[in-house]
Amino acid sequence: MAMHFMDNNRTAFTGVIICVVLVALISVWSLNAMLTDNIKVIVLNLGLCFVIIMAIFFILLKILDKYRANEMKSRNLNERMAAAAQIYYEFKEVDIINNTIRSVIDREDDEGELKDADGTEAQQHFYDYVNNEVEEHFKLQMKEFVDFSILGVLLEYRVAATTTFLTKEGKWLRARVVRCQQTQAGKVATFLWILEDISEERQQRDALIDVSNRVVAASKAKTAFLSTISNELRAPIDAVLGINDMILSETSEPQIVRYSESIRDASVDLLGMINDILDFSIIEAGKMEIVSKKYNLLELINDLVQTIKPQAEDKGLSFILDIDANTPKDLYGDGLRVKQIILNLLTNAVKYTIKGRIILTVASEKLDERHVGLHVSVKDTGQGIKDEDKSRLFVEFERIEEGRSSTVGGTGLGVTITQRLLELMGSNLEVESVYKLGSNFYFVLEQMVVHWEPIGDTVMPSIPVPENDSVLPHFISELPEVNMENGIKNNGDEESYLEALKVYASSVGKYIEEITEFLKADDLENATIKIHALKSTSRIIGAESIGELALALENAGKAGDKEKVENEVGGLLERCKALGQQLRPLLEPTASKEDAGDTGKPAISDEKLTEAYAKLRECAAACDSFGIEEVLAELGNYQLTEPQQGKMTDLSQAIDNFDFEKVSEILKEEK
Structure with missing residues (x-):
C-alpha cells in the first residue's frame, strides 16, 4: 500500500x-x-x-x-x-538476517486495536507468542518450529513448511512458513509467516473421522456377530439332523417318516443358509484363504451329481452333464472352493427352475504346458432375470423377485459368495439371461495340471435330440432361420424348447417396436440394450444367424456407431418379424391329443379345478408368479376342455406380462 x-x-x-x-x-x-x-x-x-x-x-x-x-x-x-485478512489470522514478512518483522496484513484484536509487530525483534516476538498464546501441549513443538536456527536450515531445502497447533483460547491454527528470498550463499534471507484459523475445518474433519470409525466399528461388530452366531447355531442344527436320522432309521410309519423328512429338509436348508452367512462374514473380514492342492475333477463332478440330481428330480427336473472328455482329470487348486462355487450355481438353478433342465458344462482350454483354463457353465430353463434386475444380482442379502414368490427361500448370498471366491482365485462370474427363457452362469478359472490324463467318457451325457414322437411341430425343422438341434441343446429338452419358441413368438413384436421407438427418439443406448435382448433370445431358440447380426449391431451401438445401427437394423428387424410370424401358429389353440383322449391323462375333477382356481387367486393376490406357474404346470397333467385350455392360455400370457389384475379378472367368474 x-x-x-x-x-x-x-x-x-x-x-x-x-x-x-x-x-x-x-x-x-x-x-x-x-x-x-x-x-x-x-x-x-x-x-x-x-x-x-x-x-x-x-x-x-x-x-x-x-x-x-x-x-x-x-x-x-x-x-x-x-x-x-478474513482467512489468515496473521500474515507477516520476517527478515532472518536483520531479525526484523513486518506486517503484510494488519488484523484487529478483540478490542479493535491493530496487532502490529513492526519494530520488534523477530525471534523474540515468536517466542513471546508461543509462551502467551499456544496451548501447553503444543509449546515445545511450536518453539522448535519458530526457531530461526532450525527454520533457516529447513527452508534451504524446502519452499514451505507447515504445522498445526491449538491456542489457549481453543482455536486450531495452521502455521505456514514460505521462503521468499535467499542470499548469494544460499542462506534464507526472508520468509512469510502465515497463520490460518482452521477450527471449523478441524471440527468437520473430526466429525468425518468419528463417523468413519463408527462405520468401521459397526462393520467389525457385524462380521464378528455373524461369525459367532453362525458357529453357535451349527452345533444344535447338526444335533437335530443326527436325532432325525435316528428317527428315520427306527420307524416305518409313513406319517412319522413324512414329518421326519420335512424336519431333515428344513434343517438342511437352514444349515446351508448359516454356512452362507459364515462364509460371507469370513470374506468380509478378509480372512478367506485359497488353499491349493491336488484334486480329482472327476470325483468333484460325481459329488456334485450325487448332491444335485436328487434335488432336481424332486422338482421333476432333468440334470444333464456336458463334460469335455479331453479335460484333464488331476488338477492343482482349491478343489473345495471350486466345488462350492459350482454347487452354489447348481443350487440356484434348481431353486429358480420350475420345469425343464439343468445343464452343467465343463470344458478346458490349454494355456501352456502346465496350465488350463477350466470353462464351467450352468444353464437352466428357469425364470431368467430381467435386465433391470441384473444390477442387483451381486448385492448381498437381496434376492431377485423376492416379492413375487413365496416358494423360493435363501439368504441372497449364494451368487455374492461365488463372485467373491472367484475374485480371490483371479476369475469372474459372468451371466447371460433372458427373462422367461432361462439363465447361463459361467466362468473361466486357470488351474495347474498335475497329470494330462483326460476324464474320458465316464461322465459324458447324451443331450436329447428329436425323436419320431417329438412334441415339436414338424414345421420347426423346416424353418431356414432355426437350428432345431442347437435349440434343443440350449434349452435341455423338447418341451422347454417349445416353450422358448412360444416366448419368442409372443415377445419379438414388442422388441421390434421398442427398438424402433428408441431409434426414432435418438436413444441409441436403450436401443442397444433391446438389441442385446433380441440377440440372446434368438440364440436360445437356435436362430444363430440372426443372433450374430444382432451381436454386430450391439457392438456398433456400444461403440456409438449410430450410422451402422440405423443402416442395418432394418434388415435385422425384418428377419425377426418374419420368424415371429412363422412361429405364430404355436400360440394358436389347436385340437390336441388330450381332447381326443389319446394321451391317457385323467380328466380333471370339479373339486380339483375349484381348488386350482382358489390357489391361483391366492397367488395373484400375493403377486406370486412362481406359484401361478406351478399351478398351471400341474393342470397340464390333466385333460382340459377347450374353454378351460383357452383360459389357461390367457392366464399364461397374463403372467408373462406380470399383469396380475388381468389374472384376477380371468379368475373372477370362477368359483
Missing part, C-alpha cells in the same frame, strides 16, 4: 513540474510577443501558446487517468487484502 502511495505521489509531482515549465515557456513567449511589432511573430507566438496550452491540457488528462487507474488498483488490492 505504501509503495503504491509513493508511486502516485511521484507521478503527481512529475506532472506538476512539467506544467510549471510549460507555463514558464508560455510566459516568456507571451512577453516576447508584446515587445515586438511584427504581426507575424505575434500570430506565431499566439499559435505556439495555444498548442502548448492544449499539450498541457492533454498531459493533465493523462496524469488524471493514471492517478485514477492507480487508485483503482489500490482499492482492488485493499479489497483483496481485506479478504485475505
Whole structure:
C-alpha cells in the first residue's frame, strides 16, 4: 500500500513540474510577443501558446487517468487484502538476517486495536507468542518450529513448511512458513509467516473421522456377530439332523417318516443358509484363504451329481452333464472352493427352475504346458432375470423377485459368495439371461495340471435330440432361420424348447417396436440394450444367424456407431418379424391329443379345478408368479376342455406380462 502511495505521489509531482515549465515557456513567449511589432511573430507566438496550452491540457488528462487507474488498483488490492485478512489470522514478512518483522496484513484484536509487530525483534516476538498464546501441549513443538536456527536450515531445502497447533483460547491454527528470498550463499534471507484459523475445518474433519470409525466399528461388530452366531447355531442344527436320522432309521410309519423328512429338509436348508452367512462374514473380514492342492475333477463332478440330481428330480427336473472328455482329470487348486462355487450355481438353478433342465458344462482350454483354463457353465430353463434386475444380482442379502414368490427361500448370498471366491482365485462370474427363457452362469478359472490324463467318457451325457414322437411341430425343422438341434441343446429338452419358441413368438413384436421407438427418439443406448435382448433370445431358440447380426449391431451401438445401427437394423428387424410370424401358429389353440383322449391323462375333477382356481387367486393376490406357474404346470397333467385350455392360455400370457389384475379378472367368474 505504501509503495503504491509513493508511486502516485511521484507521478503527481512529475506532472506538476512539467506544467510549471510549460507555463514558464508560455510566459516568456507571451512577453516576447508584446515587445515586438511584427504581426507575424505575434500570430506565431499566439499559435505556439495555444498548442502548448492544449499539450498541457492533454498531459493533465493523462496524469488524471493514471492517478485514477492507480487508485483503482489500490482499492482492488485493499479489497483483496481485506479478504485475505478474513482467512489468515496473521500474515507477516520476517527478515532472518536483520531479525526484523513486518506486517503484510494488519488484523484487529478483540478490542479493535491493530496487532502490529513492526519494530520488534523477530525471534523474540515468536517466542513471546508461543509462551502467551499456544496451548501447553503444543509449546515445545511450536518453539522448535519458530526457531530461526532450525527454520533457516529447513527452508534451504524446502519452499514451505507447515504445522498445526491449538491456542489457549481453543482455536486450531495452521502455521505456514514460505521462503521468499535467499542470499548469494544460499542462506534464507526472508520468509512469510502465515497463520490460518482452521477450527471449523478441524471440527468437520473430526466429525468425518468419528463417523468413519463408527462405520468401521459397526462393520467389525457385524462380521464378528455373524461369525459367532453362525458357529453357535451349527452345533444344535447338526444335533437335530443326527436325532432325525435316528428317527428315520427306527420307524416305518409313513406319517412319522413324512414329518421326519420335512424336519431333515428344513434343517438342511437352514444349515446351508448359516454356512452362507459364515462364509460371507469370513470374506468380509478378509480372512478367506485359497488353499491349493491336488484334486480329482472327476470325483468333484460325481459329488456334485450325487448332491444335485436328487434335488432336481424332486422338482421333476432333468440334470444333464456336458463334460469335455479331453479335460484333464488331476488338477492343482482349491478343489473345495471350486466345488462350492459350482454347487452354489447348481443350487440356484434348481431353486429358480420350475420345469425343464439343468445343464452343467465343463470344458478346458490349454494355456501352456502346465496350465488350463477350466470353462464351467450352468444353464437352466428357469425364470431368467430381467435386465433391470441384473444390477442387483451381486448385492448381498437381496434376492431377485423376492416379492413375487413365496416358494423360493435363501439368504441372497449364494451368487455374492461365488463372485467373491472367484475374485480371490483371479476369475469372474459372468451371466447371460433372458427373462422367461432361462439363465447361463459361467466362468473361466486357470488351474495347474498335475497329470494330462483326460476324464474320458465316464461322465459324458447324451443331450436329447428329436425323436419320431417329438412334441415339436414338424414345421420347426423346416424353418431356414432355426437350428432345431442347437435349440434343443440350449434349452435341455423338447418341451422347454417349445416353450422358448412360444416366448419368442409372443415377445419379438414388442422388441421390434421398442427398438424402433428408441431409434426414432435418438436413444441409441436403450436401443442397444433391446438389441442385446433380441440377440440372446434368438440364440436360445437356435436362430444363430440372426443372433450374430444382432451381436454386430450391439457392438456398433456400444461403440456409438449410430450410422451402422440405423443402416442395418432394418434388415435385422425384418428377419425377426418374419420368424415371429412363422412361429405364430404355436400360440394358436389347436385340437390336441388330450381332447381326443389319446394321451391317457385323467380328466380333471370339479373339486380339483375349484381348488386350482382358489390357489391361483391366492397367488395373484400375493403377486406370486412362481406359484401361478406351478399351478398351471400341474393342470397340464390333466385333460382340459377347450374353454378351460383357452383360459389357461390367457392366464399364461397374463403372467408373462406380470399383469396380475388381468389374472384376477380371468379368475373372477370362477368359483
